[in-house]
Amino acid sequence: MAPTSRRDLGSLARAKPVAGGVLTVRGLVKDYGAVHAVRGIDLELTRGEILGFLGPNGAGKSTTIRCILDLLRPTSGRIEVFGMDPRHDGVAIRSRLSYVPGELRLPNRVTCGQVVSSISRLRGGFDSRRRDELAERLKLDLGRDTRQLSTGNRRKLALLLAFLWPVELLVLDEPTSGLDPLMQHEFVGLVREARAAGATVFLSSHVLSEVQRTADRVVVLRSGRVVAQGTVDELRRRARQRVEVWFEGPLPPRLGEVPGLVDLAVEDHRFTASLAGPIRPLLAFLAQQPVTGLLVEEPDLEEAFLDLYEEKP
């Protein structure tokens, strides 16, 4: 164990368990002059949950995270982390969370190991075996000068710093950006281990497969507003399904009137379309027709989110 200077954050975190809500955001608005970055976000994060926070560039994800961390001051709205206000109780809140920034900027002329030591003097002691284990898993050379680090290696150092201390909440902003698939896989393992140890995870990501594999629930932002939230399956079900139907003879004349069918394409005795909404009306219609084949493809998460990202306001 490295020397502990003023407090053991692990014990601090364990000393103040939060029964229910870890993070509550109500009506969060953040304006930069005439630019409305966040326009009234509500979200909740309960203990032990992994929340995927998704949205296209400029949707307001990082702004929201920076408000949670008290780097930005909201224009209006309320944020509570562990039941405390980040503005007034920032130190207590940050002692119980770790953060991976979207882009980690490091001091020059120091090694990765020196960065870890420097942060440990601000956070308290750390388990040196855990540090070495993380460095090994992330394939990070702690002796390297920060000026020589690639984007991927800077990201690895950010992850090492985030997972080194046993915290209650992990706030991760695009944590795997710049990492190769092997490291992305390692990251998923680290997140799952942290959750198994009782941590709550707030995961902002562009990598949908990563969210699909890890998140219990997803919040989707677009233009500073929450446009969808629910479980991954719920959101997938909201997306358009691809439908393909074969008929014995000519296509029935009122096929185009079935609710929810869009983008119809006809070829001989077969038609393809996208189905937005419930499938029941289509099935009811087809039950009365001479159907010889039916294929309904479940949309994948990517399609579901592309729909949400591109939806017109």
Next chain:
Amino acid sequence: MSGLTAELVLGPARSIRRATIIWTVALAVLVAATVSVWPAFKSGSGVSRAIDQLPQGVVQAFGLEGFGTPAGFLRGNLYAFFVPLLLVGMAIYFAGSLTAGEEDAGRLELVLTQPVARRAVFAGRAAAALIGLVVVAVVTALVQYGSDAQVNLSIGTARLGATLALTGLLALFHGCLALAVAGLRSRPSLVLGSGFFVAIAGMVVALLFPLSAALKPLAGISPWNWAFGGGPLVNATAPWRYLALGAPAVAMALFGVWAFGRRDIRAA
């Protein structure tokens, strides 16, 4: 000093270590080289005679009065412009680069997302800039005293001490101005620009306004006048001169710390 406080102060101080060494060596060389000329200058009075033939306004503007005396020699060569200007520039640079510069580069974010108070981070950086300034000022003073003794340049210890202290306070004043601006805004160009503008404007006011009867009363608005208006190498320095520089400096530094706690932190 706790580990946390040490990291908040000594961490930034380490990052300006190289710059501190360079400034220290530069000023030490300037002082030592200038003073080493004194014996030759004293024995040959050609320069003094040439200065005597210059218009009185020019002599006064460039701090060349009594250039043939030890006090005049030091004032004209070092303490009218060069040493104060270099120290002021260094103080503005240290204060601005450790606060607004680091914030602009996105390097403050890693520290500010740790369990430390935002104002403590800023105050630690202000303290680190002060350490850099004190190191350079103290080494300059030691080199000045040592060089003077080597060549028998006889200036009263108290007079020289007052001049050096006022020079350090003038630099502190401008460094703290940079801190105040950095507390309000994260733009390094604004922080450095405002600091250097006030420094240059103050120097111009202090040196040139006394040459005009109409502008002379306004010379007192310049911090340079507060520092050197009483001729500290020749005359005893009134205590208010230290206070006039030190009190606003402390107030501006505290304002910077306070303001930094109230605003948004700039993203990388």
